[in-house]
Amino acid sequence: MAEPLKLNFSAPRRGMPPKHFADFTVDERVEKLAELGLPKFRAKQLAKHYYQHLTNDVEKMTDIPAEKRAAVKEALFPDLMTPIRQTSTDDGSTTKSLWRLHDGTLLESVLMRYPGRATLCISSQAGCGMACPFCATGQGGLDRNLSTAEIVEQFRNASAQMEAEGGRLSNVVFMGMGEPLANYKRVIHAVRQITGQDGEGFGLSQRNVTVSTVGLAPAIRKFADEGLACTLAVSLHTPDDELRDSLVPVNNRWPVSEVLDAARYYADTSGRRVSIEYALIRDKNDQGFRADMLGRKLHQALGSKVHVNVIPLNPTPGSEWDAAPKARQDEFVRRVIAQGVPCTVRDTKGDEIAAACGQLAADERESA
Structure with a gap:
């Protein structure tokens, strides 16, 4: 019997940076x-x-x-982040930045430009301890939590880049490296600065900030009580505990029912619709019966306060995990919608520059 995947909530292995x-x-x-x-x-x-x-x-x-x-x-104002590499794709509309931190830790962020808006995918940890086997960051493990300033500096740098281009940063998604709610206090402090008004922050609307989690149910409830109007995104990836125990090992601690209960509490408390993230993986979680089950469970738990984002998997080199075929993806979306739950396919960007979180850092480590 294979040894079970282990989650890592332990203290960081490296020292935190100087205060900023x-x-x-x-x-x-x-x-x-x-x-x-x-x-x-x-x-x-x-x-x-x-x-x-x-x-x-x-x-x-x-x-x-x-x-x-x-x-x-x-x-x-100590120097926290040194740029190592920046790569672009999608005719220059997607830019991925790799940074080296004070202790040699590698950090990634991705800036995605769309007509009329620009979104920054921000990292909250260097690495990740959640051990999801299909994720490049999860495969690499957790180096350490990022400081508040290391999170905020990703936003400031991207904002300055957009300003130099004559645009502005309009959205932030905490969907880069790491589990945001496992670095809770620093992420909340960063969100308050990103959204702070009247000289106390960058002034971005809270409604334009999305915080993602693999399902740390108590932290979701705590996040709901912060009084923020951010969007909560739950990386569910399958509606059944049997498969989710292996796809998202934190499910062994907080199963699907607890995660959806916490998500409902967030929706009721914040008044915001919850986003369910579902990476569609060939022959793993793309079956029709799972689409039906997902739709039923979400409709029952969250009613109209939910939306499903189907994400075509961005496979990592040499991985057994691959994206579901287009026809199966379309059928999956159709069946979720048939259960009364809105469902769309996320517009993926940056496949050819290793834009799945953790890929660029992994490439840099291998070439060092």
Whole structure:
């Protein structure tokens, strides 16, 4: 009998980065500045540069006294991320960035441009401990949690890139490397800065932020109580516990019924429709009876407060996991809809640049 896959909720193996402006609360920033002999109002000046002007280059903050800038940089704006590689596809509309963090950890983010909008797929952990066997990140395991600033810096960098192109970043999805709700406090702190208004964040609408999870039911309920209007996306991938125990090993702790109960609580509390993510895998979870079961269970648990995103699997090199044939995909969608649940196929981008989360980092490790 094969050894069961093990989940990794353990402490990170590597040290966290130095504290950055985005890691501190407003009061902590004021305290830090006081240590440098700077008055309280400088914190608002720094916030304006960071959130509105999208810069963390203290030398460009000319309203900060010149003799204090080096100290401000050291105390509040340490270098966290070094760009390693950037690749593009889809006629330049999809850009994947690979970053090296202070401890050598690799981090990925993907910027996807569509007509009239641009979406950033953001990572919340370096690696992932959820051990889903069809996911490149899950195969690599968990390096460590990202700091709040390492999450926020992905957003700031992408926003600055879009601004340089004459556009703007309109959506964020926490669907990159890692399980967002396993790094709960830092993800929530990052979301509040991404969506903060009046000088306390970048001002993105909460409705344009999606937080994904494989189904950490207690954390879903906690997220519901935060009072945010974000979209919750649950990576379900199959409606039955028997298969999900192996596809999404966290199901051994929180089975489908508990996950859907928590999702219903989120929908009722937030007023937001829940998105169900379903990676369609050839001969694994693409059967008609599973489409029927998925539709029935979702309709019963969530009624009209649910939408299914079918995702054609982006296979990793040498993997046994492959995308379902187009005809089977279309039949799957038809059968879910027949149960009264909206269901669409996600527009996939970046297949030829290894845009499935974890692929670029895996390639970099292998070539090092």
